[in-house]
Amino acid sequence: MNIQGELLIGSRGVRGSQATSRGINPASGELLEPAFGSASQADLDQACALARDAFDAYREAPLEVRAAFLEKIGDNIMALGDALIERCVAESGLPRARIEGERGRTVSQLRLFAGVVRAGDFLGVRIDPAQPERKPLPRSDLRMRYIPLGPVAVFGASNFPLAFSVAGGDTASALAAGCPVVAKAHPAHPGTSELVGRAVQQAVRDCGLPEGVFSLLFDSGLSISQALVADPRIKAVGFTGSRAGGTALMKIAADRAEPIPVYAEMSSINPVLLFPHALAARAEETGKAFVSSLVLGAGQFCTNPGLVLALDGPDLGRFIAAAAQALAEMPASTMLTPGIHRAYEAGVAHIMAHTAVTTEARGKAGGLHQCQAALFTTTADAFLRHPELQDEVFGAASLVVRCPDMATLRGIIEAMEGQLTAALHIEPADYDAARSLLPVLERRMGRILVNGFGTGVEVGHAMVHGGPYPATADGRSTSVGSLAIDRFLRPVSYQDLPDALLPDALKTENPLHLNRRLDGALQFVR
Amino acid sequence: MNIQGELLIGSRGVRGSQATSRGINPASGELLEPAFGSASQADLDQACALARDAFDAYREAPLEVRAAFLEKIGDNIMALGDALIERCVAESGLPRARIEGERGRTVSQLRLFAGVVRAGDFLGVRIDPAQPERKPLPRSDLRMRYIPLGPVAVFGASNFPLAFSVAGGDTASALAAGCPVVAKAHPAHPGTSELVGRAVQQAVRDCGLPEGVFSLLFDSGLSISQALVADPRIKAVGFTGSRAGGTALMKIAADRAEPIPVYAEMSSINPVLLFPHALAARAEETGKAFVSSLVLGAGQFCTNPGLVLALDGPDLGRFIAAAAQALAEMPASTMLTPGIHRAYEAGVAHIMAHTAVTTEARGKAGGLHQCQAALFTTTADAFLRHPELQDEVFGAASLVVRCPDMATLRGIIEAMEGQLTAALHIEPADYDAARSLLPVLERRMGRILVNGFGTGVEVGHAMVHGGPYPATADGRSTSVGSLAIDRFLRPVSYQDLPDALLPDALKTENPLHLNRRLDGALQFVR
Missing domain, CATH: 3.40.605.10 (Aldehyde Dehydrogenase; Chain A, domain 1)
Structure with missing residues (x-):
């Protein structure tokens, strides 16, 4: 053709x-x-x-x-x-x-x-x-x-x-x-x-x-x-x-x-939350996996991990070091359009120039319209003071926010806009801390996942690829x-229609063999 | 208290x-x-x-x-x-x-x-x-x-x-x-x-x-x-x-x-459609029932029948005569507020003064803040030329539109805004005509009913009290x-969460005994 x-x-x-x-x-x-x-x-x-x-x-x-x-x-x-x-x-x-x-x-x-x-x-x-016999009507x-x-x-x-x-x-x-x-x-x-x-x-x-x-x-x-x-x-x-x-x-x-x-x-920056015991157990491994997710498709996914939240300390240092090292080895890859590449370069330049941000690593420089990955860090305090740091940079750039304690981390999530996904990295010893954050996450995310990254979006029955505004227009x-x-559907009621006029889906004999609700109770026929 | x-x-x-x-x-x-x-x-x-x-x-x-x-x-x-x-x-x-x-x-x-x-x-x-064994991922x-x-x-x-x-x-x-x-x-x-x-x-x-x-x-x-x-x-x-x-x-x-x-x-004027055979069989009876619905609660229902569409001719004449006679006997009843009564009076006065409209009957005059019912007629041509005749008059006022043929009647419905209800009065000999109108009605109505009026809104499982804009903001x-x-709900996905962190509704053991979908298929447990 x-x-x-x-x-x-x-x-x-x-x-x-x-x-x-x-x-x-x-x-x-x-x-x-x-x-x-x-x-x-x-x-x-x-x-x-x-x-x-x-x-x-x-x-x-x-x-x-x-x-x-x-x-x-x-x-x-x-x-x-x-x-x-x-x-x-x-x-x-x-x-x-x-x-x-x-x-x-x-x-x-x-x-x-x-x-x-x-x-x-x-x-x-x-x-x-x-119910023709019902009283009073x-x-x-x-x-x-x-x-x-x-x-x-x-x-x-x-x-x-x-x-x-x-x-x-x-x-x-x-x-x-x-x-x-x-x-x-x-x-x-x-x-x-x-x-x-x-x-x-x-x-x-x-x-x-x-x-x-x-x-x-x-x-x-x-x-x-x-x-x-x-x-x-x-x-x-x-x-x-x-x-x-x-x-x-x-x-x-x-x-x-x-x-x-x-x-x-x-628009979504898809926060990754690194909990203390998970970080202690596998900071380097998680750092490498994070970078793999970040650079996938030159970072041009709606679910790209654009933000990392974790408690500051030596374990986070190990994560950042491992991620920085992996990122520095990453070859550049071609972006979708010259315009998207230009916007990425401008977004990255803007963050690099930000006084509150440290550039931890860049990927390998590339050729025409190629995305050179970038990893930044900042403090929780600076992140909360500079709302522009929440803006999505479409491409393989991510910002790690060093949080002094869990209360601050929670406060950052409370202050965030709606997101498509949040990824929690946890060990069983982190479950209590994770559980206490779940209500906050549910209010802001369409999908919450554990020990992975949001970049794989399975096409199934239980998938939600959506989330509160501005992740989507309609959460x-x-x-x-x-x-x-x-x-793309809306409900219509039909009252006292003879079977001859009802659509097949509603006829008494159920010619389409549909599951249906009878007086509210599911009638399971298939 | x-x-x-x-x-x-x-x-x-x-x-x-x-x-x-x-x-x-x-x-x-x-x-x-x-x-x-x-x-x-x-x-x-x-x-x-x-x-x-x-x-x-x-x-x-x-x-x-x-x-x-x-x-x-x-x-x-x-x-x-x-x-x-x-x-x-x-x-x-x-x-x-x-x-x-x-x-x-x-x-x-x-x-x-x-x-x-x-x-x-x-x-x-x-x-x-x-599916941990699935390939490639x-x-x-x-x-x-x-x-x-x-x-x-x-x-x-x-x-x-x-x-x-x-x-x-x-x-x-x-x-x-x-x-x-x-x-x-x-x-x-x-x-x-x-x-x-x-x-x-x-x-x-x-x-x-x-x-x-x-x-x-x-x-x-x-x-x-x-x-x-x-x-x-x-x-x-x-x-x-x-x-x-x-x-x-x-x-x-x-x-x-x-x-x-x-x-x-x-906002809704809830058209009533009188089909020829139904009108031939029971014009007077339908006219009286229509008036009973019209004056119910001083006409202060969202589903009040504010518009009647029918083919012009002697049978419609019988309907109008019966309705006018019934309406003239109707005592006035108190409206909800002085403001609503004032708006009703102004709306009725506006229609009465309309050159294209005939006032067929008024109900009995009443006392303070009472609704004096009103029945008007006009032609299809005038109705289509004067969009203001589609505006809802909140109270017991209704307008009968004399249509020269079914094509014109269909055109009026096509030109209408979204409505809560449409009521079809039909006999079996009208089914073909009704069937051909149903697609048009479905696109504009939340509820379609036969041989009744929309004023009874059953609180059940199959009720739709809604409809395309402006009947409701969200059809x-x-x-x-x-x-x-x-x-008031939105979906959230949970990916790879351990049972310990899942809400009860999603735990593997199904402690809440909920019906659920497994890989899309309904699992019926209650």
Whole structure:
């Protein structure tokens, strides 16, 4: 399949008529062909009109059709073969093995949601049967199911060109919920986006679904993104990116005549807490493992460990020394875009120049657009006095905060903004101290983990990749894992409808064999 | 228990130091003693500080303690006896039987949530066990549960001084979720609010819970409401009231440093759809039943049928004639407040003066602050040309729209804003026509009902009392029924935590005997 530099509007490929841009290979600085024309307002209008028109038919397609569609997208992505891998490596600067792994994750994510759709529990069926004899008033028959919100705008992320992009977690969960998707490609990987977009477009065709179930727009600027979130036919937004970008979309969504939910995954420094007995037992080992997590993917993960909190003392000294030594050996690696590299360099320079911060180590210097890792230390007092030290530096930089005692460490967590993850390094002798911190952590984190780092985000049923603002726009949600489908649903009640008019999910005979609640009690049929 | 005109700040009663106001008996215009002083910013600050301090202990109290607390609130409300009923009748102008019924509903709502808490399904436990042998990477142990958001601000509604007020659905569901509540009393029923607030305060004491679990503030103006929603310790808002009030709170919440969810139930005209065969079969009967629903509680229900859509013709003429006749016989009844009565009169006068509207009937004229019902008709064309005819007139006024054909009727629904309910009056011969409208209705309504009216809102498991904006601020939710608890929860994941550190809900041995999902599949244990 050739990359043609086209928008995908329903079943068509369309040359964007507005300003053009090209992908850049960050490893070489080379501009990649072809040029991609930006979408016009008319293109956007068509995509949204098709999505609106497709909605009722798509959402009532049989669950099996919807599940097979998700699997077909995965098959079509795999069928792109090496062309996809090579283009994605060229556009992202990420190693081939990482991109292959990410493709596997993307496809298994689509399959996970196919399973969720088939099981049907997400429909949340509840039935409160009529009680015609009830006194003083008879009770009506009342049945509830979740329905999808409507067309969803999905913004591809720079740092996962497959797994959080055109057919990534937001798209997979929105399609699984029954929502058409209008995707906006990230300009850092337009060719990858078109290839994946065509795989989705082909799956729509393969499965005989209405063409408006999926469209893909390109824009080298911001106007199409803003217009997409403002469009009255769009009913929810999925986004992974910067805090500035996410909060701008939140504001547009809140100011609409009909405000809509925005699920923006934005900013997190993911504190690592080193407890005293764990530090005493394995300071060096933990220091090395920490650095491995820090430099993974040039630090370009939402869950990158950007902050370490620990009690000051000789054991922390051993941790810092081991981490500094490991870091100094780390080769630089290419960042996703020239802009991300520039922002990283500026962020690191700003911290290095900070009077309250000591630079403990730098990784090896690298070539074009390469991330030179950095490890800093500061005191708890300075960290609390300088809120700018909490700002995320996107890349392989981390700050160790030397705390005089546990009360200060707790105070730092209390003062922190919402985060995606917190990692606790503990031994059994630390359990009491850890237990007393858990309530504080639960109030600020989406995921709490022990003796590891947050950088591995398993795509499963119990995963929460979310967290209180500003980690995400809406801390009631996760953007990874099967629970992500709930973001795109709302409940509807049906009262005294004859079976002939009820949707299959609610019919008395339960033709879809769904688990459901009868007067509140779970009826387990599968 | 005497009414003392006091704020309740945790375990204390406090005389509000700011501007005073009194309740008014709308039936007599009489000012009711005592005066209530408004809360100061310092009072608000104390209530929020106590709520924050109570949160961790309250949310981890055993489920049985939380359930017993909800039941105790109900018992304490019943123990207020006639004093509560009499005060509530005096402050609301509502009949005694209605207030007694509403008390029953309020108490059974608290008991429903006690049952929800005991069952524990709201915790949404999911466990994905570790797979240490998995290739290429081992899988961590991952467990998820929902935790409460934090302290919730609840705004009492004017039209349900018990069921949607200090210990109403918002408070019951927030407390059930594990959230402390800072309630703001509606100024229309301060004495009722204090009595009920003391019942809650006493239940906190009876159950040995931290005093900050509940506080109650009074304010004769807007400043405390605004400051409460802006307070960083408040993590969600429950509100029932006007669109202007709800959207003002939404704006404050969105502009906070940490935006928070607002669950505002605001504005709905609840279309009634009369299908041709139903109209042919029972126009008169339906007209009379419609009027009974319209004038119930002086039309002061969120689900009041403010709009009727039907095909024009002789059968609709019979419906209108029967409805007009029934309405003309309807005695006026006292409205909740002088202000609500004034707004109703102004709204009706505005419609009566509208050139495109015919006044078909008025109810009997009444005395002081009494609602004189009103029935209007207009054409579909005029309704579509004059969007102001969609504005809710709070009270017993309704507008019948004569539609030339089903396509026009469908177009009107497509052009409507989000609504709480739609009521379809149908016979089997109407099913095909009804079926084709259902997708349009589902996109705009929270509840669809057949051959009835929306004014009865059952407190059960399958109820949705919500709907797309502006029916509610957040169409993903319901404010009535057991599902309302979900509004105040967010998911948290725990990865590789030793059992010793896991909350009981997630421990391997399942000490709470909870239903849970294992690798996504429901494990049904109760």
